[in-house]
Amino acid sequence: EIVMTQSPAFLSVSPGERATLSCRASQSVSSNLAWYQQKPGQAPRLLIYGASTRATGIPARFSGSGSGTEFTLTIDSLQSEDFAVYYCQQYNNWPPITFGPGTKVDIK
Amino acid sequence: QVQLVESGGGVVPPGGSLRLSCAGSGFTFSGHSMNWVRQAPGKGLECVAIISDDGNIAFYADSVKGRFTISRDNSKSSLFLQMTGLRAEDTAIYYCAKDPGGPYLPLYYFESWGQGTLVTVSS
Numbered sequence: 001e002i003v004m005t006q007s008p009a010f011l012s013v014s015p016g017e018r019a020t021l022s023c024r025a026s027q028s029v030s031s032n033l034a035w036y037q038q039k040p041g042q043a044p045r046l047l048i049y050g051a052s053t054r055a056t057g058i059p060a061r062f063s064g065s066g067s068g069t070e071f072t073l074t075i076d077s078l079q080s081e082d083f084a085v086y087y088c089q090q091y092n093n094w095p096p097i098t099f100g101p102g103t104k105v106d107i108k
Numbered sequence: 109q110v111q112l113v114e115s116g117g118g119v120v121p122p123g124g125s126l127r128l129s130c131a132g133s134g135f136t137f138s139g140h141s142m143n144w145v146r147q148a149p150g151k152g153l154e155c156v157a158i159i160s161d162d163g164n165i166a167f168y169a170d171s172v173k174g175r176f177t178i179s180r181d182n183s184k185s186s187l188f189l190q191m192t193g194l195r196a197e198d199t200a201i202y203y204c205a206k207d208p209g210g211p212y213l214p215l216y217y218f219e220s221w222g223q224g225t226l227v228t229v230s231s
């Protein structure tokens with residue numbers, strides 16, 4: 001099973017600043033990595049797939065990068081609606097499909 | 109637009125059974141693999157079951173293997189999760205999620221999600 005880790009667990013950011021979130025896989029997942037955003041009381045929403053492709057309707061301030069075992073989600077100029085929990089998920093080696101434990105981005 | 113609506117959650121005692129349903133609309137249901145993903149209270153996400161677009165292939169997380177069965181009825185655009193032998197650790201919100209891949213070409217990430225249905229296992 002591929003184990004996904006995310007850092008930091010918590011990130012405090014001021015509105016308008018940049019947030020950089022990291023995701024690491026225990027072995028290579030190539031570019032088969034997705035990012036999701038989840039707000040309280042809501043279902044997750046797909047942000048990024050293929051490590052760097054934005055899903056339909058996702059603003060350009062969200063960008064993904066990386067391949068292999070190291071990945072980054074960058075949120076430029078954080079807006080109030082971006083404060084949420086972010087999960088990465090690998091879909092290269094399955095079953096099982098595995099998620100990271102999440103990074104909570106809150107207001108500084 | 110794509111809509112996924114789960115139902116069937118509730119409170120069940122340990123060892124009990126429950127059947128979840130998910131109604132899909134706004135897309136060609138029979139053309140996509142479908143999934144159940146759960147989230148325990150205050151915890152992360154776990155994909156517990158996957159079913160192919162034609163319903164012939166299913167995968168399960170080790171945590172539910174032998175206790176849960178995923179199925180679908182493409183004629184009714186519906187997805188199901190039959191849960192038996194429920195345990196306290198199965199307490200979670202269960203989400204129905206759509207794979208973006210086409211027929212016989214699943215991609216194994218989750219493009220669209222329902223709002224979830226809460227399952228509570230408690231005596």
